[in-house]
Amino acid sequence: MSGWTVTGLSWRDGTPRLTATDRQREHAREITPGMRIGWTVAGPRRCTGVRGSGRPRGCPYRELVAPEGRSSQCETCQRADPGLALARDRILDDGRSYRLYLAWFGPGLLKVGLTGEHRGTARLLDQAAPVFTFVGRGRLPAVRRAELTVAQAGLARERVPGSVKSAAWWGLPEVADRRHELARLRAEVLRLLADHGIELIPDGPLVDRTALLGLADGPPPAYRRITGLGPGATLAGTLRPAIGSHLFIDPAEGGPLLLDTRLLAGWGLAAGEVGGCSGLDLQACVRPTGPDTTQDALF
Template sequence: MSGWWCTGLRWPDGEPVLGWERGDGTGPGRVSVLAYGRELGFRAEGERHCTGARGNPCPVGAVVPVRSTGARCAECARLDRAHSVAADTIADDPRTYRVYLAWFGPGMVKVGITGEARGAARLREQGAVVFSWLGRGPLMAARRTEELLRSALGVPDRIPYARKRAARDALPCEAERAAEIEGLYRRAAALEGAGWPEALERLPFAAVDHAGVFGLAGAGPSARAVTGLVDGGVVAGRLVAAAGPDLHLETPDAGIVVLDTRLVTGWDLVGADPRAGVSVPVVAVGGGGVQDGLF
């Protein structure tokens, strides 16, 4: 493998950045800062391989399914999950966590937690169009609050990613977006004294809107979404928006195509003509999707 492996889309300091590492494991990694209006293109080569777990390479270099957003074999996925916050295996974690409410579209609001030191990066990684903090405190208090909202208010902790993606094309105005999440915040705050953990400090409501950060206002409706790469397949176009793990690319022959960058991890990638378009499998936005991740 002589090309580069993409490690996915990240959002440090509120801007989209692609991470890269050598497919053969040699040399330092690098990042590509993305800018809306910029053209980009790459071609996949060979097979898709497991990306390993917890910073360690897969011991067997397993081939993984092209449609999976995890890019890990079963054993590496188990090891990675066992050390994650979501697995609830680190009850004595001394760090401070925050509980948040995230809005992805009309009727699509979820509750979640993230490490306070990460700031709002987790919300941008999930593609949250609007969010507000709800509270802060120890991990177990944050977990109990998350469960309280699920049981008392029926607020989910996951939303299928295909639904999030489809909702971006028809967003209500900023005031309406903020009003919906504020309504949920008030219902959640009313639970204090009814099971709210004493160790969790409630934070004031403040809606943070990411539509501008994501570039959604001028992106236009998405026509298709990539379902997986293939050997020799090309993805190329002009970047018009980015949200969560997704890149929205304007292509010369297929309109705006959405690429979930979790699908490109584990592939050996080389550069391609930015005007080459898309020659990998796609599906109409809203007409299906790839296997969802922990979002």
């Protein structure tokens, strides 16, 4: 991927792929557990353009974006991005079919959302949902109303912050317990949405992707989260399974590192032999010592 600009990590057909572009072509590299990487970051950081279900469009102005943070789009491209427009309720009806989903991220962490039917389960994997199910389908206005109805009834949240998700990784219960909690929510939601104007999916499977995300045994008991990087920074080591947009890297020394790949978006990335990790801002994260202990160091 030498000389390319990173656009992000996304799931396609159940597989995580790191994508990059040279403005003429897009390159996608499959990310697999056990893969060894040696990356050097190059700048400046530029807008990654417009993301959507079709072919990505590069920023026509090649705008510079802030070197820190997870946002890699300039204001112009943000306004043109269909995904952001959908999230901000600026699209009323695009003629497509959408599905209403319920996702479980940990005990009591239940989310309701919608995704384009053409995307399959990609959005749930992008969000690193350990368990999920689909409960309805229909045109966007009806599915959005159903989403709001479930959220306003207090059955599930519309958003679960990344810090809350990752703090729950250390305490995921057994398979039967997590499936039971989601099944109970599904039953309540189906009762609530009867005659609500969408086609219900009463027998949608409860899909458990905990093992695929590498969370069957939880995350490492201690690791360092990468909070910043810039030109000249290096990343080297062995990858664990991708968790949504996040990668655990086991370097030769110093213990595991957690990388939110959105920090890489917009930077140039050169692949090659790298001796170790350097030029990174790091924050220590450790397993909570008890059930009532909160963890503020994550995300």
